[in-house]
Amino acid sequence: MNRALTIAGSDSGGGAGIQADLKTFQELKVFGTSALTAVTAQNTLGVQGVFPMDAVAVANQVQSVGEDIGTDALKTGMLFNTEIIQAVSEKIKQFGWEKVVVDPVMIAKGGASLLQQEAVSALKKHLLPLCLIITPNIPEAEVLTGMSIKSMDEKKEAAKRIHILGAKNVVIKGGHDEETNESVDVLFDGIEYSYFSTPRIMTENTHGTGCTFSAAITAKLAKGSSVHEAVSVAKDFIQAAIANPLNIGCGHGPTNHWAYNLKRESGVIAWQESVLEK
Ligand SMILES: Nc1ncnc2c1ncn2[C@@H]1O[C@H](COP(=O)(O)OP(=O)(O)O)[C@@H](O)[C@H]1O
Numbered sequence: 639m640n641r642a643l644t645i646a647g648s649d650s651g652g653g654a655g656i657q658a659d660l661k662t663f664q665e666l667k668v669f670g671t672s673a674l675t676a677v678t679a680q681n682t683l684g685v686q687g688v689f690p691m692d693a694v695a696v697a698n699q700v701q702s703v704g705e706d707i708g709t710d711a712l713k714t715g716m717l718f719n720t721e722i723i724q725a726v727s728e729k730i731k732q733f734g735w736e737k738v739v740v741d742p743v744m745i746a747k748g749g750a751s752l753l754q755q756e757a758v759s760a761l762k763k764h765l766l767p768l769c770l771i772i773t774p775n776i777p778e779a780e781v782l783t784g785m786s787i788k789s790m791d792e793k794k795e796a797a798k799r800i801h802i803l804g805a806k807n808v809v810i811k812g813g814h815d816e817e818t819n820e821s822v823d824v825l826f827d828g829i830e831y832s833y834f835s836t837p838r839i840m841t842e843n844t845h846g847t848g849c850t851f852s853a854a855i856t857a858k859l860a861k862g863s864s865v866h867e868a869v870s871v872a873k874d875f876i877q878a879a880i881a882n883p884l885n886i887g888c889g890h891g892p893t894n895h896w897a898y899n900l901k902r903e904s905g906v907i908a909w910q911e912s913v914l915e916k
């Protein structure tokens with residue numbers, strides 16, 4: 639059985655964080671394990687409280703998973719502070735894990751901070767060089783590079799700069815590019831760019847999209863997919879999840895983790911155009 643580990647925060651509302659990750663792992667048929675970095679009191683309206691774990695507690699959870707169950711791939715989500723980033727980076731090195739997906743979660747959709755500002759440099763220094771794939775959204779890519787990103791050329795330049803920081807593959811997600819009719823995710827592997835494009839869905843139900851997307855990548859890597867294939871499936875997975883909302887809560891509702899498999903069973907799964915460019 640393939641295994642995937644998520645090192646992330648808990649979202650009591652069930653749409654993002656560790657809950658979104660484990661639901662995605664389940665749907666993509668890998669055995670999910672977890673190390674909790676923080677508890678958030680959260681719902682579709684926003685974040686009402688953040689309670690970080692002690693870094694030692696995070697390291698202990700990863701140790702427990704690593705020394706017994708092991709993992710075929712892992713992802714990180716909300717890491718909150720420098721101490722947790724350092725502890726997680728140490729554990730990744732200790733176990734020699736290579737299929738590492740970093741979702742550099744910084745700010746929740748409602749505006750709450752999920753990463754302390756002073757921890758950004760630790761993320762860049764300790765975690766980026768260990769990751770196989772990093773999946774920033776546009777604001778996160780702006781923080782990581784210090785540049786403003788308005789055009790596709792700027793997205794490509796940002797991907798290049800983040801690659802230079804040590805991430806082997808960079809996916810800059812297009813969800814925040816709100817003026818465009820397509821949501822285009824750009825993958826840069828150090829040599830070439832690939833574009834994963836789907837029609838933009840006009841909806842408020844985008845809580846946990848980034849978590850779900852990076853968890854789907856992780857699950858596919860755990861099952862042996864290439865980076866390109868994993869991103870491609872994740873893009874289809876998140877498109878199905880956004881396009882079939884569950885209408886839960888009064889604010890930014892969660893995505894639908896069942897939708898991808900339901901669509902596949904009915905034989906309809908062709909939203910995306912992936913284009914490769916040297
Ligand atoms: N309205 C939308 N329509 C279609 N796809 C979307 C939409 N919003 C986000 N996505 C997709 O969801 C994934 C997460 O993107 P994004 O919202 O940018 O990340 P985050 O949740 O980290 O802010 C990406 O694959 C992106 O293309």
Ligand SMILES: Cc1ncc(COP(=O)(O)O)c(N)n1
Nearest residue numbers: 647654655746846847848849
């Ligand atoms: C515990 C936790 N982790 C991550 C997110 C980011 O969510 P999104 O995927 O919508 O950016 C969140 N809101 N809460």
